[in-house]
Amino acid sequence: MRPAGAKVTQQAEARRGIRAIPRRALLTYRTRHVLWAFAFLAPAFVLFFFIVVYPLGWALALSLQDWSFFGAKRFIGLGNYVRLWNDPLFWKSLGISFKWTIGVVPAILMISLPLALFLNAGWLRLKSLYRTGYFVPVVTNIVAVAFVWRWMFDPDFGVINWFLGVLGLPKPGWLADPAWALYAMMVVGVWKQIGQAMVLFLAGLQTIPQEFVDAAKIDGASPWKLFWKITLPLLNPTLLFVVVILVINAFRVFTIPYVMSAGGLQARTPGGPLDSTRVFVLHIYDIGFRQFQLGYASANAFVLMALIIVVTLIQIKLIQRPFEY
Amino acid sequence: MDLPEYRWLKTLTYLLLTLGLVPMLLPFLWMVSSAFKTLPEVMQVPPTWFPKQPILENFVAVFTQFPFARYILNSVAVAAIVVFGVTIVSAMAGYAFSKFTFPGRDVLFIAMLASLMVPFQVRMIPLYLMSIKFRLVDTIAGLSFPWLFDAFGIFLMRQFMQTIPTELIEAARIDGASELRIFWTILLPLVKPALAALGIFTLVGNWEEFLWPLIVTTSDASRTIPVGLQRFSEQYMSNIHWQMAAATVAVTPLIIAFLLFQRQFIQGIALTGLKD
Numbered sequence: 001m002r003p004a005g006a007k008v009t010q011q012a013e014a015r016r017g018i019r020a021i022p023r024r025a026l027l028t029y030r031t032r033h034v035l036w037a038f039a040f041l042a043p044a045f046v047l048f049f050f051i052v053v054y055p056l057g058w059a060l061a062l063s064l065q066d067w068s069f070f071g072a073k074r075f076i077g078l079g080n081y082v083r084l085w086n087d088p089l090f091w092k093s094l095g096i097s098f099k100w101t102i103g104v105v106p107a108i109l110m111i112s113l114p115l116a117l118f119l120n121a122g123w124l125r126l127k128s129l130y131r132t133g134y135f136v137p138v139v140t141n142i143v144a145v146a147f148v149w150r151w152m153f154d155p156d157f158g159v160i161n162w163f164l165g166v167l168g169l170p171k172p173g174w175l176a177d178p179a180w181a182l183y184a185m186m187v188v189g190v191w192k193q194i195g196q197a198m199v200l201f202l203a204g205l206q207t208i209p210q211e212f213v214d215a216a217k218i219d220g221a222s223p224w225k226l227f228w229k230i231t232l233p234l235l236n237p238t239l240l241f242v243v244v245i246l247v248i249n250a251f252r253v254f255t256i257p258y259v260m261s262a263g264g265l266q267a268r269t270p271g272g273p274l275d276s277t278r279v280f281v282l283h284i285y286d287i288g289f290r291q292f293q294l295g296y297a298s299a300n301a302f303v304l305m306a307l308i309i310v311v312t313l314i315q316i317k318l319i320q321r322p323f324e325y
Numbered sequence: 326m327d328l329p330e331y332r333w334l335k336t337l338t339y340l341l342l343t344l345g346l347v348p349m350l351l352p353f354l355w356m357v358s359s360a361f362k363t364l365p366e367v368m369q370v371p372p373t374w375f376p377k378q379p380i381l382e383n384f385v386a387v388f389t390q391f392p393f394a395r396y397i398l399n400s401v402a403v404a405a406i407v408v409f410g411v412t413i414v415s416a417m418a419g420y421a422f423s424k425f426t427f428p429g430r431d432v433l434f435i436a437m438l439a440s441l442m443v444p445f446q447v448r449m450i451p452l453y454l455m456s457i458k459f460r461l462v463d464t465i466a467g468l469s470f471p472w473l474f475d476a477f478g479i480f481l482m483r484q485f486m487q488t489i490p491t492e493l494i495e496a497a498r499i500d501g502a503s504e505l506r507i508f509w510t511i512l513l514p515l516v517k518p519a520l521a522a523l524g525i526f527t528l529v530g531n532w533e534e535f536l537w538p539l540i541v542t543t544s545d546a547s548r549t550i551p552v553g554l555q556r557f558s559e560q561y562m563s564n565i566h567w568q569m570a571a572a573t574v575a576v577t578p579l580i581i582a583f584l585l586f587q588r589q590f591i592q593g594i595a596l597t598g599l600k601d
Contacts (some may be wrong), residue, residue: 036504037425044418044437047474052440055451062450115345118338132587133346136353138594139583142533143551144572147558148356151565157368159355166371191349196594203595223334252444255535259555281536284446289540294450301447309442 063298070292080299090300092275093283096182100279101250104189108246112194113239116201117227131202135195142192146259149188150175153260175260178276185256185277192256193249197242204238205231237319244315248308254281280304353576359569360384367566383570390567391560392545393574396553399465403549404531406469411478411527412520419482419516420508424494434483437476445471445536453540463543471537478523481596485519486512518592525586525593532579550575 063081066074084090118124119131137145152159153174161171172180208231216230232239257277262270271278271286278286284304288297359367361379387393421427422434452471453462461467489512497507513520538552548556554575558568583590 033425034427037421037427037430040417040421040425040504040508041433043414044421044474044479045433047414048437048440048476050455051452051471051474052443052448052476055448055455056443058451058454059447111345115342118342121338123335124338128587130342130346131591132584134349135591136580136583137349139529139579139590140353140576141551141554141572141579143535143554144356144575145352147554147568147572148352151359151569152352152355157370157565159372162371191352194349199591199595252446255533255551258535258539259558262555262559281446285536285539288450289453294454298447298450301444301450305442305444305447308444312442 059298059301062295063302065295067295068292069294073295076295080296083296084299084303089275089278089283090303093271093278093280094303096276096278097251097253097280099182100186100189100253101247103183103186104193104250104253105243105246107186107190108193108197109239109243111190112197112242113201115194116198116205117231119198120202120205131198134198137192138195138199142255143259145192146188146256149184149191150260153184176273178274181261181273181277182257185260188256188260189250189253193246197246200242200245201235201238204235204241207238208234240315240318244311247311251304251307251311252281253279254285257282258285356569356572356576359566360573362566364564364566367569383566384574386564386567387557387571387574391553391557391571393553393557393571395545396548396550397574397578399468399547399553400532400549400551402465403468404528406465407472407531408524408527410469410473411475412524414473415475415478415482415523416513416516416520417508418479419486420512422479422483423486424489424491424512434479438480440476449537449540452537456541462541463547465547467541468538468547468549472527472531472534475523475527478527481519481523482516485516489515519596521589522593522596525590526596529579529590529594 064075064077064079066076066079115134119127124130151157153161155161155171155173155176158174161174164171174184175181212230212234213226216226221229257279258270261268261272261277271282280300281304284297284300287293287300358375360383361381362373362376362383363378363380366373366377418437422430448471456462456467461470493511494507497511498504502511533551534549535551535555538549539555542548542552545553554571557571561567
C-alpha cells in the first residue's frame with residue numbers, strides 16, 4: 001500500500017514547497033482542510049442529531065409527562081418513574097427478560113465455545129461445511145423461522161410433541177402453556193444466535209499465538225489443561241465481548257416472543273399466554289403503541305437504557321484491566 | 326483443540342458436530358417440506374417427512390392471496406437505501422475522523438460512539454412522532470431513515486482508515502487531486518473489505534428488522550417481509566401450509582446470498598458483532 005518510490009520523492013519535494021508558501025496561503029490551506037473535514041462529516045452529523053440526539057432529548061422530556069397521544073400533555077416530574085416502580089407488570093416483564101438472559105446467554109456460550117474450539121482444530125475435516133450449517137440461522141429472517149418453530153412447537157400437530165410422544169415422554173402444551181411458552185421461545189433465541197457467537201469465538205481463537213499452544217503441548221499438557229490454562233485465559237477479551245453482546249441482545253429481545261405468541265393456530269395476544277412471555281421491550285411496545293401512553297412508555301424505555309449502560313460500563317471497566325499474556 | 330493421540334475423541338467430535346447439525350437444520354427441512362404439502366398432509370399425525378405428492382399451489386397462494394411481491398420489493402428498497410446510506414455516510418465520517426484534524430474532533434467522535442448505548446427503544450416514540458410530523462408514516466423513507474446513522478459503522482471505518490498511510494493522501498493532495506477525488510478513487514478502494522463487511526452486516530440486520538416496521542407501516546404499500554409475514558399469519562392462522570411457503574420465500578434470498586458470499590458474510594458478522 002506504500003506509494004511508489006517516485007511518488008515519495010515528489011511528496012518530499014512538495015513538503016519543502018509547503019514550507020516556502022507564505023503565511024497567508026498556509027492559513028487558507030488549514031481553513032480548507034477543516035472545511036473539507038466538516039463537509040465529509042456533515043451527513044453523519046445531521047443524521048446523528050436528528051436520529052439520536054434530538055429523539056433522545058424528546059424521549060427524556062416525554063418521560064416526565066403524562067401524555068396519551070390524543071389527550072393534553074401534563075408535566076408530572078418523576079411521576080412516571082414512581083408509577084413504574086409500583087407497577088407489578090413492570091417488575092414481571094423485567095423479570096421475564098432477566099429469565100431470558102440467564103437462560104439464553106449461558107446456553108449459547110456453552111454450545112458455541114466448544115463448537116468454535118472444535119472447528120478451530122487443525123485436524124478437523126469438512127470444517128466449512130459444519131461452519132455453514134451452524135451459521136445459517138444467523139442469516140435467516142427471524143419472523144419466518146419463528147413461524148416454523150411455532151408450528152413445530154404446536155401442542156397437537158407439532159413435530160416436537162410427536163417426537164416426544166414416540167419417546168414416551170410427556171407432551172407439554174408449549175406455547176399454549178404459561179409454564180412452558182417462554183422456554184420454547186428461548187430455544188429459538190439460542191438457535192438463532194449460536195452461529196454469531198461461534199464466529200466471534202473463531203475470530204478470537206485466531207489471535208492466540210501458536211507458540212503458547214505449542215509450548216504447552218511440548219510440556220505435555222493435556223487438551224483439557226490446555227483449554228483451561230492457555231486457551232480460555234487468552235480468549236478472555238473475546239469472551240467478555242461476546243457475553244456483553246449477548247446480554248444486550250437478550251435485554252432487547254422482541255421479535256421472537258411477539259411472533260411466537262401472536263398468530264399461528266392458536267391466535268393469542270403478543271406476550272401471552274397470561275403475560276408469561278411479556279419481555280421488557282414487548283412491555284414498552286404495548287404501553288407505547290397499543291395503549292398510547294407515550295410518556296409512561298418512554299420512562300420504561302429509559303430503564304432499558306440504564307441497564308444497557310450498566311452492562312457496557314462494566315465491559316469498559318473490565319477491558320481496561322490488563323490481560324496477562 | 327488439537328487431539329493427536331485421542332482417536333476416540335476425534336470420532337466423538339465428528340459424531341457430536343454432526344448430531345448438533347440436526348436441530349440447526351431441521352427447521353429448514355421442515356419448512357420446505359411443509360411448503361410443498363397439502364393442508365391435510367401438513368396437519369397429519371404422525372407427520373410425513375417428505376410430501377407424498379409435492380404441490381406448488383401454496384406458493385401460488387402466497388403471491389395471489391397476499392401482496393407478497395410488494396413486500397419483497399419494499400424490503401429490497403429499504404435494504405438498498407439503508408445499506409448504501411450507512412456505508413457511504415460511515416465512510417465519509419470515518420475519513421473525516423481519521424485523516425483530518427479539526428477542533429472538537431475527539432469529543433464528537435466519543436459522543437457518537439456513546440450513542441451505541443442509547444437503545445432504539447428509547448428513540449422509537451420520538452422517531453414515530455417525527456414520522457407523523459414529516460408525513461413519513463407508511464413510506465419507504467419512513468422505514469429507512471432511523472437506520473441511516475450507524476455509530477458502529479463510523480467507528481469501523483475510522484479504525485480501518487487509520488491503517489492507511491497518511492502520506493498516500495498527502496501525496497495525492499499535493500498532486501492536485503481534489504478531496505472528493507481522493508476519497509472516491511484512493512480511499513474507498515482501499516477500504517473495500519471493511520465496506521463489504523459493514524454492508525453485509527447492515528443488510529442482515531435490516532432484512533429482519535421487525536419492531537420499527539411494525540410501528541411505522543399501516544398498509545401493504547410499505548410493509549416489508551417481516552411485518553407482511555406476521556400480518557399473513559394473523560389473517561390465515563390455520564393455513565399452515567401457506568405460512569410455510571411464505572416463510573420459505575422470505576428466507577431464500579438471503580440464504581442464497583450467504584451461500585454465494587460465505588466468507589464475506591462470516592467476516593462481516595465477526596468484524597462487527599454488535600447488533601442494533
